[in-house]
Every structure is written in structure tokens, then in C-alpha cells.
Amino acid sequence: MNDQTQAEKEESRSPVSFIEQIIIDDLKAGKNGGRIHTRFPPEPNGYLHIGHAKAICLDFGMALKYGGKCNLRFDDTNPVKEEVEYIDSIKEDIRWLGFDWEDREYYASDYFGKLYDFAIDLIKRGLAYIDDQPADVISAQKGTPAQPGIESPYRNRPAAESLDLFERMNKGEFEEGSRVLRAKIDMASPNMQMRDPIIYRIIKAAHHRTAENWKVYPMYDFAHGQSDYFEGITHSLCTLEFEVHRPLYDWLVDQLKTGEYRPQQIEFNRLNLTYTMMSKRKLLELVQEGRVTGWDDPRMPTLCGLRRRGYTPESIRKFIDLIGYTKVEAINDVSLLEHAVRDDLNIRAPRIFAVLNPLKVIITNYPEGKTENVELINNPEDLSQGTRQIPFCRELFIEQDDFMENPPHKFFRLTPGGEVRLKGAYIIKCTGLKKNQATGEVEEVYCTYDPETRSGDNKSERKVKGTLHWVSAEHAVNAEVRLYDRLFSHEDPAGQKDEDYRNFLNPDSLKVLKGCKVEPMLAGAKPLEKFQFQRLGYFCADYDSTAGKPVFNRTVPLKDTWAKINK
RNA sequence: UGCUCCGUGGUGUAAUUGGCAACACGUCUGACUCUGGAUCAGAAAAGUUCAGGUUCGAGCCCUGACGGAGCAACCA
Numbered sequence: 001m002n003d004q005t006q007a008e009k010e011e012s013r014s015p016v017s018f019i020e021q022i023i024i025d026d027l028k029a030g031k032n033g034g035r036i037h038t039r040f041p042p043e044p045n046g047y048l049h050i051g052h053a054k055a056i057c058l059d060f061g062m063a064l065k066y067g068g069k070c071n072l073r074f075d076d077t078n079p080v081k082e083e084v085e086y087i088d089s090i091k092e093d094i095r096w097l098g099f100d101w102e103d104r105e106y107y108a109s110d111y112f113g114k115l116y117d118f119a120i121d122l123i124k125r126g127l128a129y130i131d132d133q134p135a136d137v138i139s140a141q142k143g144t145p146a147q148p149g150i151e152s153p154y155r156n157r158p159a160a161e162s163l164d165l166f167e168r169m170n171k172g173e174f175e176e177g178s179r180v181l182r183a184k185i186d187m188a189s190p191n192m193q194m195r196d197p198i199i200y201r202i203i204k205a206a207h208h209r210t211a212e213n214w215k216v217y218p219m220y221d222f223a224h225g226q227s228d229y230f231e232g233i234t235h236s237l238c239t240l241e242f243e244v245h246r247p248l249y250d251w252l253v254d255q256l257k258t259g260e261y262r263p264q265q266i267e268f269n270r271l272n273l274t275y276t277m278m279s280k281r282k283l284l285e286l287v288q289e290g291r292v293t294g295w296d297d298p299r300m301p302t303l304c305g306l307r308r309r310g311y312t313p314e315s316i317r318k319f320i321d322l323i324g325y326t327k328v329e330a331i332n333d334v335s336l337l338e339h340a341v342r343d344d345l346n347i348r349a350p351r352i353f354a355v356l357n358p359l360k361v362i363i364t365n366y367p368e369g370k371t372e373n374v375e376l377i378n379n380p381e382d383l384s385q386g387t388r389q390i391p392f393c394r395e396l397f398i399e400q401d402d403f404m405e406n407p408p409h410k411f412f413r414l415t416p417g418g419e420v421r422l423k424g425a426y427i428i429k430c431t432g433l434k435k436n437q438a439t440g441e442v443e444e445v446y447c448t449y450d451p452e453t454r455s456g457d458n459k460s461e462r463k464v465k466g467t468l469h470w471v472s473a474e475h476a477v478n479a480e481v482r483l484y485d486r487l488f489s490h491e492d493p494a495g496q497k498d499e500d501y502r503n504f505l506n507p508d509s510l511k512v513l514k515g516c517k518v519e520p521m522l523a524g525a526k527p528l529e530k531f532q533f534q535r536l537g538y539f540c541a542d543y544d545s546t547a548g549k550p551v552f553n554r555t556v557p558l559k560d561t562w563a564k565i566n567k
Numbered sequence: 568u569g570c571u572c573c574g575u576g577g578u579g580u581a582a583u584u585g586g587c588a589a590c591a592c593g594u595c596u597g598a599c600u601c602u603g604g605a606u607c608a609g610a611a612a613a614g615u616u617c618a619g620g621u622u623c624g625a626g627c628c629c630u631g632a633c634g635g636a637g638c639a640a641c642c643a
Contacts, residue, residue: 201641
């Protein structure tokens, strides 16, 4: 019960977005019969990315919070761009994020019949007409944002003629691009969207659901609002760029509706992340050009990429919650996302010893052939995760960075003549080293250990400045570790005027380390299992591992305070 | 030179409907010392794009500038 009051406090403390306020007010006013019903409407033309997560969390989140429903609706009105492959991935990613549309899986294509009938109705009422002009002429007649358009010569053709033409368009009698259906609204409207928008076009391509049934397909504007209406959506939440479409949305639904009910379109700011590109088209280019290994490349901002990188759904939801929904076009700092990930993984991921760049340490006074197990706490943030035993013996590996022959001031790790504790084991003292004659690199470090100082024995009061992680040379498992950095070096790669965001691709976005040594138990790491490699960062076992050798993706590095000291 | 939307610390969001500008991230200090690169304590940092107006009182209301974004696909 203490938890509940705590949760309530959290609840009352978190700010309410303007959208949530609208919903609260509508519910209070009894609008739509006190009902809230939202929808998440992806076009199945690509994989979902973290920008979509923002929409998903809002659409599903608001419905969940206020006792409503949220539909999943595929906006599949353009058969040439859409594929079933994407539908499956979209469903998987939404579920992974933790949301459920239950049995409400819909498709805009489900409404093609109704939309066609509605189009016929508009023609009969003199509110739509067939235009025989080519695209460039129609476009030119629309005018510019600053100047009104002019009316098409076909604008006032008899309804019967339009009707006949529309039916024949759908029978396939005309070529693509030869004719379109337009709503008759206002060519002089200050809003370009209202200048007799095209609502149907001829496309002679197979649709993934309706096959060859249709030769004419509705445009987005002619499908979205009506689909909302058919499904009883109350709050149709979309991104800011659809703001100028709202009058058209309302106009079309008004021609369709019979009662009081009309879905309400509300716009919010889309997610922009520093050093991240969110455009589906450009992400597709990266995949096609082989600049990444696929949609699920761990550097991609796609949900499947983030998943493979080791992000948890909880961390993504937490992040979305932190950034909020407004009408300001914001650029959110990736460090906020990374904070959310660290925060979540800190409690979740067990601490494991791993050495990325091994340096051999030989304990000269430790018996050859002897092995003993030492006990380590799996997660100091969550003691319920228990302890584990790891083998200690004469030859070990430590991180190269943990030894310096000529240390700077405040370097508390191993140095010639210096002492450190091996975490969980003994205090050791460096007595010598072996260098490579040619390169001058340190190849081996020789130490002695003090048998009285074993951790947990609690006998000695001795303290040393540094504590190192280590792995037994004999027992350690070889692993490949992939260090990922941001894909782009520019703060806003997608915000550039030109198309060459490619210039900002970070050449060091992937660093593969092959000779890493990890604790024996990691040989059996399950795909997507998360760990904190002590002192190095959070890592995630990759399902794309090769030939039985464990592969780990670095999810996010720990904040490195030592780096500053060394500089 | 049209229409629509938006301007609050470095970043992102708040401000009980007009009452001392708050929170988070980031940054910087310090503490803790079998290292948790966690945790704890603290600091710097905006007077709300600008100029007027209404008001006892304006981030909030009004007017006008300035700045940014979106809109001229048979894409969504």
C-alpha cells in the first residue's frame, strides 16, 4: 500500500501534455459518450523506429490510461510502396514495446469498398469530378502558397460523365496518370490542401491484400479521416506536418457523417534525436547501399535495431515519457535516451568480468596448476540476483588500460611496484614486466599476491587504492565484442538541406574486437541477454553469433570519469 | 510575399487557467573506497525572442515586430 501511495505521488507529479488535457476535458464533458478510442496507423513501407515509438506510446498509452481502446490500422493505400514483410515486423515491434491491439487489427484497404461508394456519392452530389489533365498541368493550376490556383476546365463537367469515367477508371480502361478524381472545394483557398485535392488515382499494381481487385486507390487524405470515422476513433493523433490537412480531414468527414460524432485530429511534435536520422526513406537507403547490415543493425534507430543493441522496451518507454508531447519542433539529446537505458539496465543487468583488450598477468608466487573459486555478487543494485563463483589461478588477463608503466597523477590502477586488489580475490603487487623487443609494448606483467588478503576473509585491514576486474587465462572464453558508436557525426544529419547526409556517416561507428576474454559462464549467454561488463558498459548477447563463439553488442558505455583524469 | 503552427536555463518539458519561473537530462564541486563508475550532498546556469498595451500584478491576455517550422507528390 506504501507502493500505491508512492505511485500516486509519481502520477500527480508527472506533467500532463496538452493532448492528455484535451482527453481529460473531453471525457469530463461526456463528449463521444465518454469514450476514448485511438489508433496507431503505420504505413507498411518500412520498419518501425524510435520515432514511431513516440506515437505508439501516446496512442496506446492514452487509451490504456483512460479506459479506452487503441486500434492497429495499416495505412495501405499505396500498393507500390507496401509489403507484407513490413506488416509482420511492425506487429512484432509493437508487441515487443509492450502494447496490445487485441483483435482490432485493421487495414485501410478494408474500407476500399466503402470509400469507393463515398466517392461515387460525392460525384453525384457535385462535390467531386474527374480531371483528365496530366499531373504537371494540375500541379501548375494549383498555384503557389502565395497565389491562388485556377480552376480545371473539367471542374464543372456533368456528374454523369464523371461517374462513368470513374467506373471505367476502376475497370482498368485508362492508363495510370491519365485521369484522377478530385474533390471540388476551393481553388482559391489560402490552404493548398483545399485546392481541389486529388482523392483517387489509377494504380495498376497488385495490392498485398486486395490483389487486382482495384485499379483506383484512394489518397491518404481520402482514407484516413474516413477510416477513423468507420472505426469510431475519437482522438486521431498525428504529427505536426498534418496540421494543414486538418481542414480537409474535417471537410471530408463532414460530408460523410450522419450524426454528431466526428473524430478529432490532434497534432503533436515528431521525435528528433541528435546524431540520429529518422527518415524511413533514408534508412532504407542505408540498408540498400550496404552501409549498415540491415534494418536490425544495432546502429539503426529502428526498434529491431535498438532491441539487438540491447535496449529494453522499458527504457524506451521511460525515455518517451521523459520527453513529452508538445507542438514545438524539438531536437532531443540522445544522452537522455542513453540515461534511460542505463537507468533501466543498472537494476536489470548482472555485473560480469570481461576483458576487451587482454594483458596477461602472471602471479609468480601462486602455485602452478592450482585453481580456486571466488564468489562475486551478481548485482550490487539488486542482491536478489545472488552470487556466482569464478575460477582464479596463476595466469590471468586484465584490461590493458588498467596497467600503465608510467602512470599519470591520480592513476589508481596497476603500475610497476604498485598494489591493487583483484576484485573478489587478492591484493597483488607488480614486480616486473616483459616487453616486446620490437614494438616496446608491454606483453606480460609479473605480480606477487598476498594470500592473507582474500576478499571476504575480512582478516586484513589492508586497503589499496585500486580494484581491478580480471579473468582466468585458463578458463576464460574467447568472445567477439562489437563496440557501437553513433552512426552519424553531425548533430542533425537529417536536417541538412542537401541529400548528402552520407557525408556525416561516422567511419568509426562500428569497432569489432575479436580477442576478448570473458567469464566462462558467458559461453552460454542467451540471445538478447544483458550484462554490465564491469567498468566497461552494458552489453547484450547477439543472436547473430558465429560458429558457437559468443558475440556481444555494446548497448551503451558507462559514463567514463577516468577518461577525463587521463587527459 | 499567402495560410497554419511554434518561440521558457546548454537540451527537453512544467508553471494549479493572471500571483516569488519548477523538474529531468547534461555540466561542474565534494563525499563514499574490496569499484557501485552506482549512491548521496551541493553548485553554476533562464527572468520566459523583442517592443508596446491592459492590470495592484503578465511566461500566461491584447497589438506589432523578429525568428523558426510546415503547406505548391497522382507519398503518407
